[in-house]
């Protein structure tokens with residue numbers, strides 16, 4: 001743990017400098033009245049959830065100089081390291097404070113100390129995000145797979161100098177910083193879990209990981225259920241919606257399939273897209289192709305909550321669907337216009353009211369996948385693949401066994 005008291009001179013300078021308002025009486029009472037190990041808020045309580053969803057305010061120099069901050073910093077570390085929590089990071093909202101402060105275990109430093117960071121944000125990411133399992137003290141008993149960068153820059157206020165410090169962080173510690181700074185924006189890891197991995201009960205996960213109870217067939221390797229490529233390869237469908245300002249948003253979804261002859265089913269976590277379709281009751285679904293790999297992946301990497309207009313960012317354009325209240329992305333040549341049938345427990349069912357296709361992917365008036373060149377998601381290699389040649393007729397190739 002590395003929480004440092006401010007030198008007296010710096011303190012006076014900061015106070016003389018004139019600052020934003022100090023800690024509120026409620027905040028002071030919350031910090032002072034709790035034992036060293038504070039109560040951790042959880043999503044299971046409605047009032048707690050409200051706090052966990054509230055974006056945080058930065059700490060002024062005056063607030064940082066107040067001994068109350070040092071007390072909070074010490075309590076954050078005592079809480080996250082307590083045997084009942086045994087975590088690797090904790091953020092202000094998790095102890096009931098909508099303030100920009102986190103404690104993180106620095107696995108990248110000798111002795112793996114816990115350190116406390118006020119006014120922190122991620123200012124740069126490098127490379128590609130990678131999936132990894134996460135849990136959260138505020139989401140008890142659950143785990144899920146989230147994409148995170150392993151090479152980032154953080155920026156925070158030094159309590160020693162009062163200056164902004166930028167630091168490069170790599171590896172698992174970088175993942176913790178991203179998880180905790182999300183808390184400061186009211187974001188929970190469950191908002192970002194890759195569908196199919198979401199909300200796995202950790203107890204079950206442990207049971208499932210114990211592959212000892214599974215029997216093996218000679219010549220085959222058991223991976224257990226957690227590594228199952230449940231339906232592989234998966235389609236790469238692009239779900240487009242209008243937000244409340246009529247700005248288009250689009251996201252990638254691979255956990256999608258046919259539900260009925262004209263219905264689609266998609267397994268979704270909560271995203272800007274789902275908030276949008278709750279409002280409009282509609283969405284369009286297009287198919288990513290080999291010409292739009294980077295753009296389509298980008299639509300799966302970043303949220304419209306963080307980027308004002310994802311569609312414009314990649315230079316794509318939209319046409320309002322004439323049939324449902326949703327945009328058609330012009331650069332995707334095949335699109336389903338859908339109305340929401342149901343959206344419950346992370347499962348979206350949509351009725352296809354129309355399918356439209358650009359002329360360039362038609363042969364003899366029919367959709368030609370050789371021209372569409374859709375991509376599929378390969379969960380085994382976490383990559384996209386093009387599809388290959390026709391290798392047999394459906395409801396036909398098997399006839400050799402019926403004759």
Ligand SMILES: Cc1cc2nc3c(=O)[nH]c(=O)nc-3n(C[C@H](O)[C@H](O)[C@H](O)COP(=O)(O)O)c2cc1C
Nearest residue numbers: 195252253254255268269271272273300302303304
């Ligand atoms: C290959 C890939 C597949 C994805 N599949 C799904 C999915 O099936 N369900 C889901 O909820 N999110 C899925 N995502 C994540 C969303 O696309 C992502 O969180 C996106 O940023 C949400 O955007 P929005 O907040 O603007 O709606 C996938 C992402 C990628 C890269």
